[in-house]
Amino acid sequence: xxxxxxxxxxxxxxxxxxxxxxxxxxxxxxxxxxxxxxxxxxxxxxxxxxxxxxxxxxxxxxxxxxxxxxxxxxxxxxxxxxxxxxxxxxxxxxxxxxxxxxxxxxxxxxxxxxxxxxxxxxxxxxxxxxxxxxxxxxxxxxxxxxxxxxxxxxxxxxxxxxxxxxxxxxxxxxxxxxxxxxxxxxxxxxxxxxxxxxxxxxxxxxxxxxxxxxxxxxxxxxxxxxxxxxxxxxxxxxxxxxxxxxxxxxxxxxxxxx
Amino acid sequence: xxxxxxxxxxxxxxxxxxxxxxxxxxxxxxxxxxxxxxxxxxxxxxxxxxxxxxxxxxxxxxxxxxxxxxxxxxxxxxxxxxxxxxxxxxxxxxxxxxxxxxxxxxxxxxxxxxxxxxxxxxxxxxxxxxxxxxxxxxxxxxxxxxxxxxxxxxxxxxxxxxxxxxxxxxxxxxxxxxxxxxxxxxxxxxxxxxxxxxxxxxxxxxxxxxxxxxxxxxxxxxxxxxxxxxxxxxxxxxxxxxxxxxxxx
Numbered sequence: 171x172x173x174x175x176x177x178x179x180x181x182x183x184x185x186x187x188x189x190x191x192x193x194x195x196x197x198x199x200x201x202x203x204x205x206x207x208x209x210x211x212x213x214x215x216x217x218x219x220x221x222x223x224x225x226x227x228x229x230x231x232x233x234x235x236x237x238x239x240x241x242x243x244x245x246x247x248x249x250x251x252x253x254x255x256x257x258x259x260x261x262x263x264x265x266x267x268x269x270x271x272x273x274x275x276x277x278x279x280x281x282x283x284x285x286x287x288x289x290x291x292x293x294x295x296x297x298x299x300x301x302x303x304x305x306x307x308x309x310x311x312x313x314x315x316x317x318x319x320x321x322x323x324x325x326x327x328x329x330x331x332x333x334x335x336x337x338x339x340x341x342x343x344x345x346x347x348x349x350x351x352x353x354x355x356x357x358x359x360x361x362x363x364x365x366x367x368x369x370x371x372x373x374x375x376x377x378x379x380x381x382x383x384x385x386x387x388x389x390x391x392x393x394x395x396x397x398x399x400x401x402x403x404x405x406x407x408x409x410x411x412x413x414x415x416x417x418x419x420x421x422x423x424x425x426x427x428x
Numbered sequence: 429x430x431x432x433x434x435x436x437x438x439x440x441x442x443x444x445x446x447x448x449x450x451x452x453x454x455x456x457x458x459x460x461x462x463x464x465x466x467x468x469x470x471x472x473x474x475x476x477x478x479x480x481x482x483x484x485x486x487x488x489x490x491x492x493x494x495x496x497x498x499x500x501x502x503x504x505x506x507x508x509x510x511x512x513x514x515x516x517x518x519x520x521x522x523x524x525x526x527x528x529x530x531x532x533x534x535x536x537x538x539x540x541x542x543x544x545x546x547x548x549x550x551x552x553x554x555x556x557x558x559x560x561x562x563x564x565x566x567x568x569x570x571x572x573x574x575x576x577x578x579x580x581x582x583x584x585x586x587x588x589x590x591x592x593x594x595x596x597x598x599x600x601x602x603x604x605x606x607x608x609x610x611x612x613x614x615x616x617x618x619x620x621x622x623x624x625x626x627x628x629x630x631x632x633x634x635x636x637x638x639x640x641x642x643x644x645x646x647x648x649x650x651x652x653x654x655x656x657x658x659x660x661x662x663x664x665x666x667x668x669x670x671x672x673x674x675x676x677x
Contacts, residue, residue, distance in 0.1 A: 236522055243528045250521035262509035263492055269502040270478050277536060278483045281676055319676050332675070338562070346477060 175234025177202040180222060182209040183417045184408045186280065187241040188229045189371040192411065194245045194364065196404035198254035202231075204411055210295050212307045226312045242272050245364045257364045264359035271350075271358050271365040275372050279343040282336035283372060286379075288323040289333065291416070297324055344383050344392065347373065351391035362402075370399045375419040386427045397423050429510070431456035434473050434489040436463030437666040438654045440543070441487035441500035443619040446657065448504035448612065450650035452511025456490075460659070463487075463668040466556020466568070480560035484535075485543060485567065486668035500619070501531045504612045516612050523607060530606060530613045534620060536674065538591045541584035542620040543670025545627050547571040548581065550665050567669040580673060588624045589631040591617070592638050599637040604644060618645040623664035 179195065179202050181188035195202050207213035207228055215226045223230040223239055231238045233251065238244050249257045258265050296304065304324060311317045322328055328336075347369070350357055358365035374396060376384040386393050399405055400423040409420050433449060433456050436442040442463065449456055461467040463486040468479070474496040479489050482498035490497045490506065497503060508516040518524050548571075555572050559565040569575075595617065598606050606613045622642065625632050632639055645651055660666055 238522075238525055240529045240532060243525050243532065246528060247521050247525040250524060262506050263495055263497070265509065266497055266502050266506045267478070269505065270482075270497070270499055273499060273502070273535075274481065274483060277671075278481075281674075285675075315674070315676060335563075335675075342562075346481065349477065 175236075178205055178232045179203070179229060180205045180207055180214075180219065180231070181229040182207055182214075183414055184371075184412050184420075185374075185416055186284065186371055189408065190241040190368055191229055191231055191244040191248060193367045193371065193404060193408045194248045194257065196408045197257060197362075197367065197402075198248055198252050200248065200252045200254065206411070206413065210292065212310070215307065215310045215312070220312070224312060226310075226316070242276055242364075242368065245272075245367065249364060257362070257367070259359040259361055259363055261359065264361075264363075267358040268363045268365040272368045274346075275343075275368055279339060280372050282339040282343070285328055285332065285336040286340065288319075289326060289328050293323040293326055297326075340380060341383055344376070344380065344389060348389045348392050351395050357395070366395070366399060370396065370405070374400070374423065378419050378422050390427070393427065400424075430493055432459055432491045433457070434459045434461050434468070434491070435657075436461060436486070436488065436668070437660060437663040438658050439623055439663045439666050440539070440546075440619055440670065441484055443622070443651075443654055443663075444500040444612070444615045445488045445490065445503045445507070446654035447615050447619075447648070447651045448507045448516060449511070450653050451516060451615075451648075452507045452513040454507050454511035454513075458657075460657075464552045464666055466552070466554075466559070466668070469556045469558040469560070483671055484539075485564055485670040485672075487670075501535060501612060501616055504615065508612065516610070516615075518607060518609065518611065527607045527611050527613045531616050533594075534591070534613075534616050535671065537587055538617070539620050540671045540673045541587035542624055543667060544576075544580060544584045544673060545588070546623055546665075546667030547669055548574075548576045549627055550667050552668060563672060564669060567672060571669050584673070585628050585631070588621070588628045591621065592631045592635050595638045595641065596635050599641055604641070606641075610648070614641075614645050615651075618642060618651070622646070623667070626664070 177200060179191055181192055184192050207219060209228060213219060214228045220226055222237060225239065227239060229241055231244050238247055258268060308317055308320050311320060354360055356362050356366050357369050376392065384392055400420060409417055412418065431454065433445060435446055435458065438446055461473060467473065468486060473489060474491050476496040479496045479498045484499050487498055487500050490503045504516060517527055551571050551574055555568045559568060605611065606617060
């Protein structure tokens with residue numbers, strides 16, 4: 171009998187882009203080798219990993235001889251290529267809505283969250299290191315746009331206008347999420363889907379990071395939704411792979427509604 | 429199931445969705461709207477959060493049983509699901525991944541560049557009333573006032589040249605289409621690039637595979653039919669504000 175091709179996922183913390191395929195694999199019940207890359211140590215730009223993904227972006231997944239990048243596209247691949255519960259709705263309109271939300275989050279909302287996250291977390295975490303060493307690490311980054319982003323994060327060069335625009339978008343995004351989750355149980359359809367997995371990775375720490383915008387009084391539907399996803403066994407297994415305080419923020423969801 | 433497509437001139441995202449509809453032979457009522465006049469924000473068109481906050485900018489709206497939907501690639505996926513015609517997506521999951529990552533590249537990197545250059549060359553006359561998205565409203569004001577940043581213009585031209593280079597590379601094994609069989613990737617790429625042959629001609633010089641591919645897409649009956657719906661002599665010159673240029677660079 172032919173051997174089943176093995177799956178390896180190269181990822182950082184269960185958070186944002188890394189967490190999306192991680193949680194999808196857990197929900198589908200797909201066994202995989204977890205290969206942790208320390209983003210703050212620039213593991214993703216070292217030769218071992220560039221041999222797998224020359225672009226140096228995280229995450230990447232190998233399935234037998236195939237190499238896949240781009241977290242949202244990997245999620246759709248995992249859903250289609252493996253048995254297990256379907257994570258795209260049966261209805262074509264609902265499937266459209268899943269993709270609409272994933273694009274809205276990936277390309278509009280998440281970049282604003284990450285601009286805030288990088289300026290308060292990633293930048294300060296690496297800024298204390300030797301400047302020459304940091305400079306060399308940044309020069310090794312293959313994609314020019316990622317080099318610019320790292321330089322901005324480390325130097326704290328996001329302008330006040332850029333940060334204010336990101337904060338505006340976070341507030342708008344929270345409002346739209348709350349509105350959508352007031353209309354149905356899950357974000358894009360009546361069944362749990364890739365949109366929920368994507369959204370959880372973006373929003374699980376909201377009650378900690380944006381407490382004035384997201385809490386049991388202001389956004390009861392977001393809070394209900396986050397707690398429901400956190401209660402799933404796959405989510406628990408996935409977040410157990412976290413190694414830093416960033417992933418441990420998820421425990422805020424253990425509290426009952428205020 | 430009742431489907432109505434509100435579309436603009438056959439260029440950019442409206443071209444993708446019109447051609448996908450004809451490729452699939454799906455049954456739909458067609459309603460022409462003037463995207464460049466901002467008619468998508470007026471009373472003639474059904475509204476929904478997903479239309480108002482679509483980050484595609486001024487694209488078509490597909491209304492299915494009263495539900496307004498936006499974003500051309502995903503509308504084409506929807507039509508592929510429901511229409512009787514030949515598949516517009518590969519069957520194998522890995523090839524579907526190739527198609528979706530290709531479309532993501534076009535949507536995220538190429539479409540903003542094409543729309544930026546398009547409205548710079550053919551600016552809309554006035555900012556419409558009622559644009560719900562604050563950042564889309566700002567792109568409208570910039571377009572109408574002709575606020576064009578030289579660095580962004582240069583970067584957008586580079587993005588078009590890079591896209592043509594990628595297509596040239598993809599087709600170097602003699603394939604006719606970007607992802608083996610004809611797919612949504614061909615439609616979406618063509619729809620954004622067709623108007624760039626005039627605005628960034630140097631990107632297409634000596635790119636014979638890409639030029640031949642553009643001609644193949646244009647010759648498809650569904651694309652030709654979409655193009656006959658133009659109300660202007662050169663629909664590839666009609667632009668309205670599109671997706672924003674990535675804020676991270």
